[in-house]
Amino acid sequence: MEKCDGRMKCLRVCPTQAIRIRNGKAVILEEKCIDCGECITTCPNEAIVALTDPLGERSRFKYTVAIPSPALYAQFGRSILPDKILAGLKKIGFDDAYDLAITCGDTSLAIEHFLDEYNGPKPLISNCCPSVVSLIQVRYPQLVDHIIPIKLPKRLAAREIKERKAKELGLKPDEIGTFYITPCPVKMIAIKQPSSEKECYIDGAISIADIYDPLLSALESEDEGNYRKSLESVCILGIGWAVAGGMHRTQKLKNVLDVSGITEIIKTFDDIERGKLQNIDLVVAYTCPQGCVGGSLTMENRYISYNKIIRLLETLEEENIEACRDKREIRERYRQKYFHRQQKYEPRPIRALDEDLGKAIEKQRKKDEIYDSLPKIDCGICGAPTCMTFAKDVVKGDSQLSDCIFNIPNRLRELTSELSNLLDTFGSIGESEGQKSSKEK
Amino acid sequence: MVSHYDLSRTFEIKGRDFSKAGYVSINIKEILRELGIDPVIVRRVAIASYEAEMNVVMYASKGEMALKLNPKVIQITLEDEGPGIENIDMAMQEGYTTATDEIREMGFGAGMGLPNIKKNADVFELKSTVGKGTSYNIVIYLNSKGNV
Numbered sequence: 001m002e003k004c005d006g007r008m009k010c011l012r013v014c015p016t017q018a019i020r021i022r023n024g025k026a027v028i029l030e031e032k033c034i035d036c037g038e039c040i041t042t043c044p045n046e047a048i049v050a051l052t053d054p055l056g057e058r059s060r061f062k063y064t065v066a067i068p069s070p071a072l073y074a075q076f077g078r079s080i081l082p083d084k085i086l087a088g089l090k091k092i093g094f095d096d097a098y099d100l101a102i103t104c105g106d107t108s109l110a111i112e113h114f115l116d117e118y119n120g121p122k123p124l125i126s127n128c129c130p131s132v133v134s135l136i137q138v139r140y141p142q143l144v145d146h147i148i149p150i151k152l153p154k155r156l157a158a159r160e161i162k163e164r165k166a167k168e169l170g171l172k173p174d175e176i177g178t179f180y181i182t183p184c185p186v187k188m189i190a191i192k193q194p195s196s197e198k199e200c201y202i203d204g205a206i207s208i209a210d211i212y213d214p215l216l217s218a219l220e221s222e223d224e225g226n227y228r229k230s231l232e233s234v235c236i237l238g239i240g241w242a243v244a245g246g247m248h249r250t251q252k253l254k255n256v257l258d259v260s261g262i263t264e265i266i267k268t269f270d271d272i273e274r275g276k277l278q279n280i281d282l283v284v285a286y287t288c289p290q291g292c293v294g295g296s297l298t299m300e301n302r303y304i305s306y307n308k309i310i311r312l313l314e315t316l317e318e319e320n321i322e323a324c325r326d327k328r329e330i331r332e333r334y335r336q337k338y339f340h341r342q343q344k345y346e347p348r349p350i351r352a353l354d355e356d357l358g359k360a361i362e363k364q365r366k367k368d369e370i371y372d373s374l375p376k377i378d379c380g381i382c383g384a385p386t387c388m389t390f391a392k393d394v395v396k397g398d399s400q401l402s403d404c405i406f407n408i409p410n411r412l413r414e415l416t417s418e419l420s421n422l423l424d425t426f427g428s429i430g431e432s433e434g435q436k437s438s439k440e441k
Numbered sequence: 442m443v444s445h446y447d448l449s450r451t452f453e454i455k456g457r458d459f460s461k462a463g464y465v466s467i468n469i470k471e472i473l474r475e476l477g478i479d480p481v482i483v484r485r486v487a488i489a490s491y492e493a494e495m496n497v498v499m500y501a502s503k504g505e506m507a508l509k510l511n512p513k514v515i516q517i518t519l520e521d522e523g524p525g526i527e528n529i530d531m532a533m534q535e536g537y538t539t540a541t542d543e544i545r546e547m548g549f550g551a552g553m554g555l556p557n558i559k560k561n562a563d564v565f566e567l568k569s570t571v572g573k574g575t576s577y578n579i580v581i582y583l584n585s586k587g588n589v
């Protein structure tokens with residue numbers, strides 16, 4: 001935050017009004033933040049940085065495994081295929097690299113099975129973007145039951161890797177470090193505080209942006225190899241996870257709605273909350289436009305990397321390459337509840353104006369009064385994104401009315417009258433010393 | 442019926458203005474959320490007020506919606522100027538609609554609005570004068586869980 005010069009760009013882009021400018025610097029209100037990364041993308045000074053672990057973290061472990069989000073593959077597309085990228089990751093210091101697309105593919109199949117037998121409230125909403133899950137918990141608490149209760153691929157993968165490698169190498173599971181290569185800060189936060197599952201098997205996250213340069217140089221020295229063979233190792237179902245609409249397309253799911261970008265998601269969730277879209281089975285939502293390829297910690301332009309994934313999918317489709325795990329095996333695992341989340345998603349509703357409804361109503365009225373007295377131009381100088389949020393901050397006691405510059409005339413008037421009172425008092429000093437000392441007490 | 446309300450707000454709704462359609466019910470929802478009202482109730486109010494709002498947008502020329510509430514009860518009233526409803530019993534039936542093809546192409550007019558309001562409200566009264574307008578009275582009680 002040192003680099004923040006209070007330009008307030010982030011203030012306006014935050015979809016949950018979680019940013020305030022205090023003493024000339026941006027602060028994030030944790031309870032409202034859904035980790036969507038919009039502020040990171042917009043900040044001209046790169047002052048808001050994601051808390052991803054630096055590469056150095058790896059030295060804590062005896063054996064390290066990189067687990068890249070399929071969004072990493074999207075940076076390179078058809079020109080450098082996943083198996084080469086995994087080899088590159090090993091060159092830059094990981095002992096192993098795991099193709100997460102395979103587990104994403106498994107999970108796609110599990111989702112299909114789940115949809116087949118589901119008969120609860122519709123539509124279901126995907127949980128692949130943790131920021132979407134937070135948005136629901138914070139803004140649509142009534143929709144938590146719509147979130148699909150299927151585990152996330154990166155968790156499943158990390159757990160499997162730890163168990164398998166521990167056995168193979170004769171190490172303890174916690175001597176094996178699993179590192180997720182992430183397109184966004186969200187996944188990092190979800191790793192650090194797994195809101196859901198008791199244990200987390202991912203030890204750290206490294207952003208795609210941080211790893212990009214070293215990886216690229218490692219890839220330059222990589223020999224060409226057999227392109228066809230590389231292509232034949234790509235799991236088409238998992239590759240689709242990097243882009244909005246990808247899962248839908250590769251798995252030919254019927255009745256799925258793909259939504260990306262926070263504004264569009266909010267519109268869609270408003271509709272679901274009103275009981276619409278019940279004819280849809282699943283809404284797959286990504287807060288980043290175009291999906292994870294649009295993540296704030298990626299390198300390539302999101303439209304270009306989106307295209308790169310689509311081209312790759314087209315090639316795989318033309319060549320009839322699937323390279324995913326055996327469907328029967330997945331069905332068996334699904335039956336054994338391998339993919340099911342045990343814990344429910346809990347709502348995380350924002351703090352009410354007051355715990356007592358009567359008092360909250362009173363504050364709501366007070367807020368209206370304050371709002372009416374404001375200029376309603378959302379200038380942001382008070383540090384709040386809109387005059388309305390400012391009024392709310394004032395009734396909650398988080399801000400003072402005098403923080404609004406349009407209240408300065410009033411404040412001046414108050415000060416002037418105080419001053420003239422003071423002068424009156426002093427004016428009478430000469431007349432009676434006794435009076436003054438009594439006033440001083 | 443409670444006659445004293447602690448909070449009262451009114452909202453204008455323009456007929457045929459689909460670009461703004463839904464805003465009033467979102468506003469109402471936000472107010473209730475800020476008050477810390479039970480999410481289950483917030484959702485019921487959101488559904489009922491949205492359907493009422495949409496009916497003004499679809500069928501009337503303009504309307505005014507009011508939200509009134511105290512710690513025991515939430516009341517939504519709506520008065521519109523429009524064609525009115527000839528046969529209220531019929532209008533209340535599931536699937537009954539007079540929506541034009543054009544409106545249905547936009548994804549509205551499934552004939553479920555009024556039945557949904559009824560389902561979500563504790564009290565729902567509908568009055569109408571053909572050629573003049575329609576008025577809705579929707580009441581939802583806040584039980585002891587009203588404030589979480």
Ligand SMILES: Nc1ncnc2c1ncn2[C@@H]1O[C@H](COP(=O)(O)OP(=O)(O)O)[C@@H](O)[C@H]1O
Nearest residue numbers: 496500525532538539550551552553554555575
């Ligand atoms: N405010 C209104 N003004 C005029 N007609 C209305 C109004 N509200 C409802 N109606 C009539 O009642 C019918 C049923 O309404 P509703 O159950 O909401 O279904 P829908 O809006 O899908 O048609 C409408 O098609 C319309 O003919």
Ligand code: SF4
Nearest residue numbers: 129184286288292295
């Ligand atoms: S869409 Fe993907 S990259 Fe963007 S916030 Fe969600 S999970 Fe992260």
Ligand SMILES: [Mg+2]
Nearest residue numbers: 495496554555
């Ligand atoms: Mg209707």
